[in-house]
Amino acid sequence: MDxxxxxxxxxxxxxxxxxxxxxTPLTPxxxxxxxxxxxxxxxxxxxxxxxxxxxxxxxTIPLPGFGHTLASGxxxxxxxxxxxxxxxxxxxxxxxxxxxxVVIGLVISLLFNPKG
Amino acid sequence: xxxxxxxxxxxxxKEWADSRKPRPSLGRNIAVAxxxxxxxxxxxxxxxxxFxxxxxxxxxAGGPTSAVMILLGALLTGLGIYDRIGKFAGAGSIVPITxxxxxxxxxxxxxxxxxxxxxxxxxxxxxxxxxxxxxxxxAWLVGLIHWLIHK
Numbered sequence: 001m002d003x004x005x006x007x008x009x010x011x012x013x014x015x016x017x018x019x020x021x022x023x024t025p026l027t028p029x030x031x032x033x034x035x036x037x038x039x040x041x042x043x044x045x046x047x048x049x050x051x052x053x054x055x056x057x058x059x060t061i062p063l064p065g066f067g068h069t070l071a072s073g074x075x076x077x078x079x080x081x082x083x084x085x086x087x088x089x090x091x092x093x094x095x096x097x098x099x100x101x102v103v104i105g106l107v108i109s110l111l112f113n114p115k116g
Numbered sequence: 117x118x119x120x121x122x123x124x125x126x127x128x129x130k131e132w133a134d135s136r137k138p139r140p141s142l143g144r145n146i147a148v149a150x151x152x153x154x155x156x157x158x159x160x161x162x163x164x165x166x167f168x169x170x171x172x173x174x175x176x177a178g179g180p181t182s183a184v185m186i187l188l189g190a191l192l193t194g195l196g197i198y199d200r201i202g203k204f205a206g207a208g209s210i211v212p213i214t215x216x217x218x219x220x221x222x223x224x225x226x227x228x229x230x231x232x233x234x235x236x237x238x239x240x241x242x243x244x245x246x247x248x249x250x251x252x253x254x255a256w257l258v259g260l261i262h263w264l265i266h267k
Contacts, residue, residue: 006161007154010212014153015146017207022142028210029243032219035211036251044258057160060178061185062153062211063247069178070251074259082267086259090252096179097213100186101220101244108194109224109236115196 002056009055013062032063039067044075069094145206152201152208160185160212182213189214193221219243 017031026034042048048068051059059065070090077089091098122130163184167177189212192198198218202209209215220240227239241248 003158007158010157011150011154014208014211015150017211018146018149033250037254040254057164058157061157061160070255071258090255097182100183104190105220108190108221112194114225
């Protein structure tokens with residue numbers, strides 16, 4: 001059943017993105033920025049955890065999930081280390097995805113050439 | 117104003133032409149984004165379940181799952197497949213983290229001829245840069261507010 005919930009929630013978030021692209025002047029870059037920031041805010045309000053409990057990867061794989069990863073790391077680090085956790089926590093949980101994106105992105109860019 | 121100078125015939129023609137302009141159907145776009153985005157997330161759920169099955173907690177498995185999906189998105193972009201999915205699926209391929217990987221690799225490849233530093237290195241962050249700047253700053257602010265309230 002977790003596949004069904006991931007499909008439904010992930011699909012709904014993407015459909016919302018499509019509505020923004022089609023009905024507003026926002027570009028894909030604007031939508032991604034908006035989604036990451038929204039995810040971070042919803043995470044701070046404790047709402048994103050509820051979405052993850054419902055949809056699993058349907059909540060973590062879309063970009064708002066990356067915002068949640070950033071914000072949840074900050075809050076975790078503040079609880080553990082106080083004030084400086086605001087700085088040390090931002091990449092606490094996001095590091096895996098971020099470093100993977102940069103290193104894999106670089107390797108793929110070196111290996112392949114543009115198509116067409 | 118250009119509009120004011122149109123004759124009655126031109127105005128009638130303009131209305132006729134506008135009514136026949138192909139309009140991408142909103143309903144179709146949303147449906148395709150929903151299905152493709154949903155399928156990518158369901159695939160992500162499969163990867164997540166695999167990492168949990170080898171003994172990780174759901175929280176620990178999040179990072180590795182993202183890494184696998186990023187690898188997939190980057191590889192499909194390198195092969196020229198992801199951009200073809202993107203033309204068809206719109207936000208369904210942009211919003212998942214595979215689309216974030218695509219936003220890094222696609223400009224890096226496109227500007228490769230400008231060199232490895234100013235081409236690949238700089239252009240990788242054309243979209244990922246703003247996402248990180250505003251995402252990290254928002255998370256920082258969320259943290260500051262959390263600290264002010266709870267500490």
